[in-house]
Amino acid sequence: MKNPIRTEAEAFGFVIVVGILFGAVALAGALGGRWVALGVFLALGLGIGVGIYMGSDPKEAEPAVWNRSRAEPGGPRKVLVIANETVAGRALRGEIVQRTAGIEADVLVVCPALNSRIRHWTSDEDQARELAQERIQRSLAALAEVGVAARGQVGDDDPMQAIEDALRTFGADEIIISTHPPGRSNWLEKEVIERARERFDLPIAHVVVDLEHERATASPSSAER
């Protein structure tokens, strides 16, 4: 249901509706007394409310968000990467390099600002955003080392919302979602990959990054970095 009063014209229409409703209530009150007026108010109010609810669905489906800002044909391939703690993982980096090798590519890395429920509801997001920003910096530096030009931004803590927000301004050709392995990934538990594939009509690749394994197998020189 969309907000039925989004413009001045719709607010004006609401004035007319309220005028008719309360005109009828006043008439009922004058003819039948206050209880009749109350009955008319409840009946008409309920009817109008249901009418607004039934009639307020958009008549035509709006174009999907990923189609509104779709990349232009012939332009660079636009790759949207959604990742959090795994954003600087080797597996993800390798996937990005493989997908952008030999072509002109525009890569946007979005890192959802993961936050606790209580902090989310109290709008205490500063620390979460700072941590996400730090992860992005590390990821972009690692990508730059292997020759990938990328941009980064902090997104909503809900990965689905972060994807949708990013798609409004970044017309992606494909999406890469990076998670921890099954059993350790909160996103996989919430079926983020399946939900994203249902919701967004774009190619979606899922990359599993096992940070523990990567740390264990990292060479001493790279571990120092």
Next chain:
Amino acid sequence: MSTAAHAEDHGDHPPVANRSSRVDSRLLGIYFFIASEVMLFGSFFTAYFFARVVVHKGPWPPHPFHLPVYLALLNTIILVTSSFTMHWGLQSIKRNNRAGLIAGLALTFGLGLTFLLIQAREYTRLGFSPHDLAFGSTFYGLTGLHGAHVFIGLNLLLYALIRSVRGHYGPAPHDHLGVEVPGIYWHFVDVMWIVVYTTVYVL
């Protein structure tokens, strides 16, 4: 491929607000403001109905007080008419008719001012004051609160009128938001008066 990579740096200022809504932030602001106003009016209506239904026994208004129903009806007609002129003004600028916008805003302002003057005159002749029982307190509380909103609306309209005379606003949606927002507020004030008039004066 370039090796340049960068994150979007926020520098010394807060990060850019994350916008998930497609509603313009200024419109969203007036909606939130109106929502808070609805709750404010709701608290006054609660006090009014508590005094009238729960506390008071007998006829309403209590003897010997009377409310000028027909004068208030005239005021209602004036205020509802002002919604039409407001709507006309905004529709005019959408068709690039600046004279219509100025006339619409001027008429709306004039009608709103007339409403306020009639209400002030009504107050001087009612024969009771806010000190007279819960009836007087709730009556002046509700109508006075509404009158204050009309006064705020008049200021917004005057501001929009001056800007329109100086050549501001245009037919593009983002060019007349400065009229659209006061318009939505003005219609809210109008709706609240219809509710106040019906419940306080008529029923």
